[in-house]
Amino acid sequence: MTAENSATSETAIAVTDGSALRPGPRAERGTLLAALGVVAFSLTFPSTVWGLESFGPWSLVAVRSVLAALLAGGCLLALRVPLPERRHRGGLVVVALGVVAGFPLLTTLALETSTTSHAAVVVGLLPLTTAAFSVVRSGSRPSRTFWAAAVAGAAVVIAFTVGQSGGAVSTGDLYLFGALLVCAAGYTEGGRLAREMPGWQVIGWALIGALPVSLAGGAVALSFEPVRLTAHGVIGVVWVALVSTFLGMYVWYRGMAAIGIARASQLQLAQPVLTLVWSVLLLGEHLAPAAPVAAVAVLVCIAVTQRSARPPAAPVTASLPGR
Structure with a gap:
C-alpha cells in the first residue's frame, strides 16, 4: 500500500467512526458545534412548557x-439546493420520524404530566442509546473506557434526575421511553447522512418531507385545541421551532459528522443538568444541593469519553465519502 493510500485509509476510518479522531482543528470545531447543539436542546423542555x-x-x-x-425551505430555495439523492431518502424518513415528529410529540405529551426534571431522565439515557444505535448502524467500535465512562455518566444523570423527581413514576414515562428510542434512531441516521451532505440540509429536507403531515395535523389539532397567546407561549414555540428543531439540529449534525456519532452523543450527558438550571431560572423550579456534584461528575465522564480512542482497526481501502 502506498503512503497516499495509507493516509486516505486512515482518514476514511476517522470519518466513518469519529472516535479515532486525534485532537486538531476539525475535531475541536466538531466538538464546539455539537456542544452548541446541546445548549440549544437543553432549553427545549422549558420552552415547551412555555409553549403549552x-x-x-x-x-x-x-x-x-x-x-x-x-425556515428550512426558504434556505433550501434561496441556495437552490438540489433534491436529495434517492439513496438518502430512506435515512431522511428516519430523521423526520425521529426528531421532527416522534421526539417532539412524545416529550410534549409527557410534559403535560411530568416536570422538566423528571423528563430529563430521557435525555440522561439518550447518549448511551445513541451510541448503541451507532454501533449497530455504522459499525463503530468505541473502546471499553468509552463505554465505562458513558454508562457511568448515564447512571449519574439518571440518579440525579430521578432523585429530583422524588423517585416517583410519572404517567408520561412510556412517552419518554418511546421518545428516547425514536430520537436515538433519528440522531444516528442524521449523523450518518451528515457525512455525505451538509447537516442543515439533512434536517431541512426531513422537515420539508414532514411538512404535508404537519400542515394536516396542525389544521385538525387547532380546530380542537384552544389557542391562548401569551408572551411566554410565543417565545416558547419560536424557540422550539427555529432553534431546537432547525438551527440546533444543524450544528448538532455537523458536529456529529466531524467527531463521530458515539463521541458527540456523550456531550449530551450535560444536557439534563443544563435543563435543570434553565428550569430554575425560567420556570422557578427548585434546584437540589446535589446539582453541582452531579454537574462535576457528568463533566468528568464527558472528558473521559472525548479522550478515549477507538482500538486499532484493520486497514480500510475505501475512499472518503463524497462531499
Missing part, C-alpha cells in the same frame, strides 16, 4: 414543525 401555555400538545408540535419547515 398557548397551545395544546398536538398543536404545538404541528406549529413548531411548520415554522421550522418554512
